[in-house]
């Protein structure tokens with residue numbers, strides 16, 4: 001699936017001019033509060049009509065203001081999961097789910113009720129009313145209802161934001177299952193970078209109503225012009241690795257990727273499994289000489305590519321490790337003591353707890 005969006009809109013003083021294309025299985029719209037994320041997905045869903053623009057899924061044009069095309073929401077076949085479930089309180093979970101199926105197009109084969117219920121782990125809840133569900137269960141039912149309508153695209157607006165941290169961790173694996181098992185592309189809104197990194201393969205970064213960057217997740221996160229936006233929350237780099245082996249005696253799982261080998265705390269993952277690590281700037285220590293008396297593991301030769309001041313007075317050191325960008329946060333005193341400067345070769349020491 002290819003989704004192309006080029007829209008202009010105005011709401012009060014807010015101006016939106018967003019233009020991006022994505023082929024991602026999960027595309028995250030990420031950006032600070034008020035940057036326009038919800039407005040963009042409301043326009044894609046057909047809930048908000050923009051001043052002008054064009055939206056297409058593959059060859060199907062949903063909106064083209066130049067040609068006077070604007071499909072109503074029910075003809076777009078787009079599922080929408082809101083922040084807080086929005087289930088029908090007077091219907092059971094089963095009835096809420098079947099309500100979704102009511103909107104599935106006739107003659108295309110129905111979405112598999114049992115498979116979706118199983119995928120979301122809600123089989124034991126089917127007879128209950130929504131008021132007897134936890135927040136995380138409500139969100140899973142809302143997602144099931146959206147999937148049962150057989151959508152060509154699933155939109156999710158901060159689906160975990162109404163949940164506490166423990167419930168978020170409960171629901172996140174179900175979202176990952178949908179990504180991996182349901183054949184429905186997802187556009188997902190979040191201002192939580194850890195959620196984005198867990199789910200997305202494509203990223204659209206919005207800032208003040210404009211697209212600051214768009215493309216594959218790791219590539220977008222590595223862009224120096226995007227780093228300051230992410231840095232409002234947390235600086236770091238996305239690293240794609242795979243499980244190369246386990247050293248049970250040392251309590252380690254060995255991960256390998258373009259940057260070399262890293263040793264993480266032992267995890268029961270199959271050899272060859274892909275994994276993605278979000279390496280925080282604060283979890284990297286810089287040293288001019290390769291340190292003695294430390295295990296050689298997790299010490300990477302890197303080159304400094306830039307130094308960026310951070311709002312709290314510290315510096316983010318931009319690093320390159322065999323083409324993989326990394327960030328390390330250091331104090332101004334450390335910059336002076338180590339004589340850090342662009343072009344310098346140096347060692348990055350990764351704390352192994354950072355790889356847990």
Ligand SMILES: Nc1ncnc2c1ncn2[C@@H]1O[C@H](COP(=O)(O)OP(=O)(O)OP(=O)(O)O)[C@@H](O)[C@H]1O
Nearest residue numbers: 011012013014032033034035036037038039040191
């Ligand atoms: N109907 C409206 N009238 C006036 N301003 C509006 C209207 N709808 C949205 N806005 C403004 O448009 C901007 C973008 O809102 P939007 O909800 O799209 O942002 P967001 O990135 O989803 O934010 P958040 O992360 O806080 O949900 C905000 O400044 C908001 O106040």
